[in-house]
Amino acid sequence: MTSLPSTDAASPLESLYRDQARELWALFYAYCGNAERAQDAVHESFLKLQQQTEEIRDRRAWLIQVGRNWLRDQARRKVNSVIKTELLDLNPGNDHEPIYTLFDKEQREQIRAALQKLKEADREVLILRYALNWSSQRIGETLATSAAAVDMRLTRARQRLASELEQLGFEHD
Amino acid sequence: MTDHKQPEQRLSEQDVEGLLQQFFAAETPVEYRSNDPRLATPSLTEVVAPLPTSPKESRQLAGYMALVVSTVCCLLVVSFSPHENGEQNVDPRSSSSNESAPPADENRDFVPVEDRDHLRFSKLGGVEDPTESQPDTEDTLVPELEVEIFPLQPDKPR
Numbered sequence: 001m002t003s004l005p006s007t008d009a010a011s012p013l014e015s016l017y018r019d020q021a022r023e024l025w026a027l028f029y030a031y032c033g034n035a036e037r038a039q040d041a042v043h044e045s046f047l048k049l050q051q052q053t054e055e056i057r058d059r060r061a062w063l064i065q066v067g068r069n070w071l072r073d074q075a076r077r078k079v080n081s082v083i084k085t086e087l088l089d090l091n092p093g094n095d096h097e098p099i100y101t102l103f104d105k106e107q108r109e110q111i112r113a114a115l116q117k118l119k120e121a122d123r124e125v126l127i128l129r130y131a132l133n134w135s136s137q138r139i140g141e142t143l144a145t146s147a148a149a150v151d152m153r154l155t156r157a158r159q160r161l162a163s164e165l166e167q168l169g170f171e172h173d
Numbered sequence: 174m175t176d177h178k179q180p181e182q183r184l185s186e187q188d189v190e191g192l193l194q195q196f197f198a199a200e201t202p203v204e205y206r207s208n209d210p211r212l213a214t215p216s217l218t219e220v221v222a223p224l225p226t227s228p229k230e231s232r233q234l235a236g237y238m239a240l241v242v243s244t245v246c247c248l249l250v251v252s253f254s255p256h257e258n259g260e261q262n263v264d265p266r267s268s269s270s271n272e273s274a275p276p277a278d279e280n281r282d283f284v285p286v287e288d289r290d291h292l293r294f295s296k297l298g299g300v301e302d303p304t305e306s307q308p309d310t311e312d313t314l315v316p317e318l319e320v321e322i323f324p325l326q327p328d329k330p331r
Contacts, residue, residue: 022205035200111196130190131197132205155186161193162184172188 016059017046022132023142024063029131030123032071033116041067107170114164122157125150 021042028038045067049059056062115123128139136147136154143150165172184192198206286292 025202025205029200035202039202039205108196108199111192126193127197130193131201158186158189158193162186162189165184165189165192170184172184172192 026127026132028067030120030127041071044070110168110170114161117164118160125153126157
């Protein structure tokens, strides 16, 4: 049973953030499909953990649940969410990143849309692999499954994504 | 009649893998791109180059520092050295007797006023030594003051 003191919690909280933040972001991103909002969910969940005075049995599960609840609340405020997404898309800084010169905006949105059509479990393995560069072993430990099962799920997820991209008319050079 | 895509237009798994790598490289926030989130905010010791630790590196650094110091000293000497023609805007009136005399090469063109013939006091109409050749004329003499001495009155007996 672990607890996080609310006053003298700088070091444990920072350590926990270093250990869990990337994984939480990936899971939240797989859940909502928006990188910025997933990052906000990570921050919100850790902020609520810092404010929490009661004992928490499983902090990782608690953080995931809090972050998902926050994302669900944000999704309910649909109008606000749409505006935020449009504002993020209008941000000129993203288009000037060198990596985005590899895609045009339409291709980027097609990949994003295709990812959203996948099952959440498929998105999770894809994001953990390609966003965090985790090995199948590490992904298996996180998702409580074997590395072989992760590899199979990755293969299926890539095939489904290719199919979705083709249906969206994705043109690849 | 089904619309089959050409094999070369279909996305292979490798194509999807490359697309996902590029997509998530841009999509992932900077602080989550590395395996260690601490690398996203490097500490001061990671930003500043570490000091050399091996003797060879220390010798190289010492040699480099000596070269820099000697170069700076040479530049300072050159910038503060006197002009070759010895011209300096020094006001002789400003020099006091307590100050050390300037080097001889700097004052080789300087002639004191008392050694300049055209500026001698005698040539300007004056007398250099008033006690030596003072003209004995009445015009130059100060007239004697006639002082009247009044004798003191003797004390009266009480």
